[in-house]
Amino acid sequence: AQTVTQSQPEMSVQEAETVTLSCTYDTSESDYYLFWYKQPPSRQMILVIRQEAYKQQNATENRFSVNFQKAAKSFSLKISDSQLGDAAMYFCAYSDLISSGSARQLTFGSGTQLTVLP
Amino acid sequence: DAGITQSPRHKVTETGTPVTLRCHQTENHRYMYWYRQDPGHGLRLIHYSYGVKDTDKGEVSDGYSVSRSKTEDFLLTLESATSSQTSVYFCAIRGDTSDHNEQFFGPGTRLTVL
Numbered sequence: 001a002q003t004v005t006q007s008q009p010e011m012s013v014q015e016a017e018t019v020t021l022s023c024t025y026d027t028s029e030s031d032y033y034l035f036w037y038k039q040p041p042s043r044q045m046i047l048v049i050r051q052e053a054y055k056q057q058n059a060t061e062n063r064f065s066v067n068f069q070k071a072a073k074s075f076s077l078k079i080s081d082s083q084l085g086d087a088a089m090y091f092c093a094y095s096d097l098i099s100s101g102s103a104r105q106l107t108f109g110s111g112t113q114l115t116v117l118p
Numbered sequence: 119d120a121g122i123t124q125s126p127r128h129k130v131t132e133t134g135t136p137v138t139l140r141c142h143q144t145e146n147h148r149y150m151y152w153y154r155q156d157p158g159h160g161l162r163l164i165h166y167s168y169g170v171k172d173t174d175k176g177e178v179s180d181g182y183s184v185s186r187s188k189t190e191d192f193l194l195t196l197e198s199a200t201s202s203q204t205s206v207y208f209c210a211i212r213g214d215t216s217d218h219n220e221q222f223f224g225p226g227t228r229l230t231v232l
Contacts, residue, residue, distance in 0.1 A: 108160035
């Protein structure tokens with residue numbers, strides 16, 4: 001079974017600074033998806049960024065980017081120019097890339113609580 | 119935003135009582151999921167559905183059952199609630215043609231079992 005590990009339960013960053021959240025995963029598959037979800041105090045789960053394992057280029061979405069190291073099974077999230085609205089719980093998630101008839105469930109890490117300091 | 123609603127949004131119940139949570143979608147998506155969120159565990163899959171009347175178990179299915187009689191509704195039932203089922207429950211949906219396997223989540227239901 002796949003596992004996802006987030007070893008930083010809490011992190012903090014100064015407003016306008018850069019912070020990196022870590023995620024490692026374990027899988028025997030060669031093709032898969034990785035995601036970062038954000039959960040603000042409203043509890044809503046919001047997709048931040050996704051990465052297809054077969055793509056070597058790291059995904060980027062505005063101030064959010066990933067460092068995907070396939071051999072090391074590492075998938076970190078970098079938030080640049082941190083804003084107060086970035087304060088949230090961040091979850092790393094993994095999904096197999098198998099047939100369209102499969103469940104393709106998400107396997108989540110335990111989350112990192114990010115605090116942004118003014 | 120994907121059209122997903124969950125009801126109720128909050129519920130307090132007593133041990134041993136049955137509880138049903140409802141997930142409703144307006145996207146006509148084939149796949150629907152129930153997750154629970156607990157501190158230190160992230161979200162864990164309870165059950166999922168891949169079509170009307172087609173369901174299967176997830177990682178933490180003990181004590182839960184599900185039903186899907188219509189595409190738009192996916193019900194999660196706790197036959198006899200226990201305190202260990204106090205949690206936040208999320209429903210998610212995914213389209214059959216979702217190449218990126220993106221799942222869209224509902225707002226969550228906070229369930230407290232006393």
